[in-house]
Amino acid sequence: MSRSRCSSRVSLMAFIGLFIALFSTESSAAQVPLLMWSSDSLPPLASPAAGHITSNEQLTAYLTSAFGSGPNTVLLFLQDKLSKEDFTVFGGVFGNKQDSAFQNLEAALQSSPSSVKLPALEWSDSSATLALLQEKLDVSPVLVDADTLSHLSINTSASNLLLINLPYCTGFDKSCKQVLHDNDENIGKVLTVMKDKNVPYTAIYTGLQPSRVISETSMSNQPAGRSLLQAVEPSVKPPIMYNLSGNPCIMLWAQNLNISLTSTSEWIDLAAETPSLAGSFCNSSYSLLVLTYTSGHILSFSMSRRLYSVSARYWFTLDSVQLQSNGRTASFIGKRNIYAPAEYSFHCQSVTSFRDALLVPTNADQNTTQWRLNFIDLQIQGFGLANGTDFSYASDCAGFFTAGIWMGLLTSLLMLYIFMYGMHMIMQLNTMDRFDDPKGPSISVPQTE
Structure with missing residues (x-):
């Protein structure tokens, strides 16, 4: 009976450990958001559940259905860094829409016949999305901006991959919100040019790499049993x-x-x-x-x-x-x-x-x-x-003799005084002149009335 209980406990603990290891490995993966919209229509895609990380295989399957037949003109807005927190902090799309830095992007998503929002796309390489689009469209990317695009002749009978690079805040010249607002203005200008040219397109907005990577230590590498919580030190901002x-x-x-x-x-x-x-x-x-x-x-x-x-x-x-x-x-x-x-x-x-x-x-x-x-x-x-x-x-600016040093000095002096006083008392002890010997005559003490 005891052996069966022991084996059941071992099996249960092994299952729990495997579940935690799989969960922690998934949560530690780096992620970038991906937004996709079109002037025509896109295949339907169910909204991912909260916490779900879209894999590259799932994105490949969806792009295959989206660009299945016929020529396609794709606008790839590729930002140096991008995370979902950029939307939740600076407003819009996934976050608070008041005082948003993504007003043109929100307007494009709302006005398009169909759009797809992937809050967490599995990220492994900075060129993964660009390479995937090159493979699906079988064309090389053309680096453009709003000015060059206005003078560019687009052949709609063949597929086109137009790449628009967008910067990210470096912390020295502009605030992150201002940089994202400027990027949103560039997105609006490019979309306006495409509308004036009356060219159907599919637009994708994503990042080369995450701007914020939140990794968790895999619990499979931790010893079993209870452990103290460890505080994660925040990243130090540059001077x-x-x-x-x-x-x-x-x-x-x-x-x-x-x-x-x-x-x-x-x-x-x-x-x-x-x-x-x-x-x-x-x-x-x-x-x-x-x-x-x-x-x-x-x-x-x-x-x-x-x-x-x-x-x-x-x-x-x-x-x-x-x-x-x-x-x-x-x-x-x-x-x-x-x-x-x-x-x-x-x-x-x-x-x-x-x-x-x-x-x-x-x-x-x-x-x-x-x-x-x-x-x-x-x-x-x-x-x-x-x-x-x-x-x-x-x-x-702190002086050498701080409050803690003074407290230590005074406490040490007090303990030294007590020690010296005790030694002095011990040194003053004297032995008796005579002792009572039980084998000899007893000491008589005269009594006085």
Whole structure:
């Protein structure tokens, strides 16, 4: 009886392990979305269930039925990177349609007689979709844009594969939403040209590779039994870098650049946006980093480099931070500890203007005195950059004797005092002069009345 129960448990555990392994392997596959629409009609395709990943074999079978007979003109909008999260974050198609960056794409999908939406297409190679279309149409792709397409003569008696490359945000010049909005404008221009030419077409919008890859560790490689949860560290965003004549000049990185325009308003994190660096400047003695955001806020960091005769070396200081919003300006000057050797960078875990303030407002305007700054994990360097990828050695704003060090020192001194007091008490102990010997006469103690 016990053997049968044991074998049943082993079989059940083996089945569960196989199921988990298959599920985890599927969830870890990289995916790209694919949108397809036509000016004529497409074969019907049932909407995939939530969480379903469309395989390349399923896509091949569907394209075979879509391009089965006759010539076809295919517009392939191939973006450098694309994931479903780009739609859910920036609105449209799979996400919130308010303030969407894909208005032309949505209009094309709604106005077309038929369309197909694949939120998760299995991705293995950046050229898989293009190679598949070349095989089905038996033609080579022609790289075009809206301008060249307007002057291109399209032969509808033969198949055509028109390739339109679209960029993706790099995090330096434009925000991702702005880049996707510009791509959507290009899609709209191309579709307008095709409509003016009165050429029937089938359009496909997808990505060369995923912009966000969410992978999960396969549970088949994990030991059986209970294990502690592990936190996955988020990817580190690149620092803001200003180049002068191709040479790195100023670098800044912060986990959060929080600002608040009133004492009761919510914090606005400017680090979540991609700024423009227009107006920045640097030379051997002065650096100015100007961060202009699409939300209308402008944040400026002014730094200077000078020789101090006492230390006989050059130091740089963060002289002021200026915030502009809604036509008003507030300036904050560095109070203390915002300095470092000229060849170093400056780092501080917290730079604020309201609690343990390192920045002090200088404006007398009552409206701007309520403005607050809170920079988390700030690192900045305005001089002595050796390359454009790494900061120099960081000079931290924290003093050597921090609160934790003081607590450790005081606790150690207290324990040392207790130990020395105990040793002193032990050293003062004395033995008795006489002892009571049970074999000899007893010690008599005279009694007094």
